[in-house]
Amino acid sequence: MTDLSVIILAGGKSSRMGEDKALIPIQRIALLERVYKVAKSCTDTIYIVTPWPERYQSLHLPECKFIPEISTETQGPLVGFVQGLEKVKTEWVLLLACDLPNLQIEVLQNWVKIVDTVESENIAILVKNPKGWEPLCGFYRCNCLPLLQDFINQGGRSFQEWLKPYPVAVLPLSSPEMLFNCNTPEDVQKFLLN
Ligand SMILES: Nc1nc2c(ncn2[C@@H]2O[C@H](COP(=O)(O)OP(=O)(O)OP(=O)(O)O)[C@@H](O)[C@H]2O)c(=O)[nH]1
Numbered sequence: 300m301t302d303l304s305v306i307i308l309a310g311g312k313s314s315r316m317g318e319d320k321a322l323i324p325i326q327r328i329a330l331l332e333r334v335y336k337v338a339k340s341c342t343d344t345i346y347i348v349t350p351w352p353e354r355y356q357s358l359h360l361p362e363c364k365f366i367p368e369i370s371t372e373t374q375g376p377l378v379g380f381v382q383g384l385e386k387v388k389t390e391w392v393l394l395l396a397c398d399l400p401n402l403q404i405e406v407l408q409n410w411v412k413i414v415d416t417v418e419s420e421n422i423a424i425l426v427k428n429p430k431g432w433e434p435l436c437g438f439y440r441c442n443c444l445p446l447l448q449d450f451i452n453q454g455g456r457s458f459q460e461w462l463k464p465y466p467v468a469v470l471p472l473s474s475p476e477m478l479f480n481c482n483t484p485e486d487v488q489k490f491l492l493n
Pocket residue numbers: 308309310311312313314315316348349350368372373374375376378379380395396397398435480482
């Protein structure tokens with residue numbers, strides 16, 4: 300079985316949404332809770348990296364491990380990710396944004412099987428789109444931590460730039476709508492109408 304943890308990032312500013320999108324109800328379940336439920340189908344070890352764990356105490360997140368983000372000034376997903384990765388003890392981590400209402404359990408479970416077959420040189424396995432990697436719904440080898448720490452210490456904040464020099468394997472995705480993310484109130488409406 301794949302030695303896997305999940306890190307969910309829930310520390311963004313939600314500036315386009317205008318309110319904390321982790322708490323936006325979609326079919327009466329908060330977005331973060333929906334993502335958590337799907338993550339639970341892949342592993343029991345799930346971390347949520349956020350500067351405000353107290354906001355999520357009333358959600359149903361059984362056995363959740365909160366990693367309180369140290370910086371009070373949100374520095375973006377890469378910095379949230381490194382703070383999570385420093386705590387993870389498994390070989391692989393599945394990184395998820397909290398704003399993915401359309402995640403499919405079967406697709407993720409199939410991906411978990413693929414991860415076991417990936418060549419050891421690859422530091423990550425991600426979906427590729429025409430603009431680059433989809434960094435917030437994919438797998439990273441936890442021993443990439445020193446590479447990530449170096450990149451961040453040099454001021455790097457972009458997943459795409461960080462990954463550029465390293466081999467990354469490609470995850471198959473037949474329905475790209477799985478990665479639809481809710482950034483605005485209009486996105487929420489669009490999702491509910493579909
Ligand atoms: N822990 C943590 N998560 C972050 C941080 N910045 C973004 N994220 C998360 O990364 C994911 C993708 O971020 P975006 O979709 O850009 O969300 P956002 O930054 O909250 O929203 P905008 O302010 O509208 O860009 C979401 O799950 C965010 O909660 C951060 O500084 N720390």
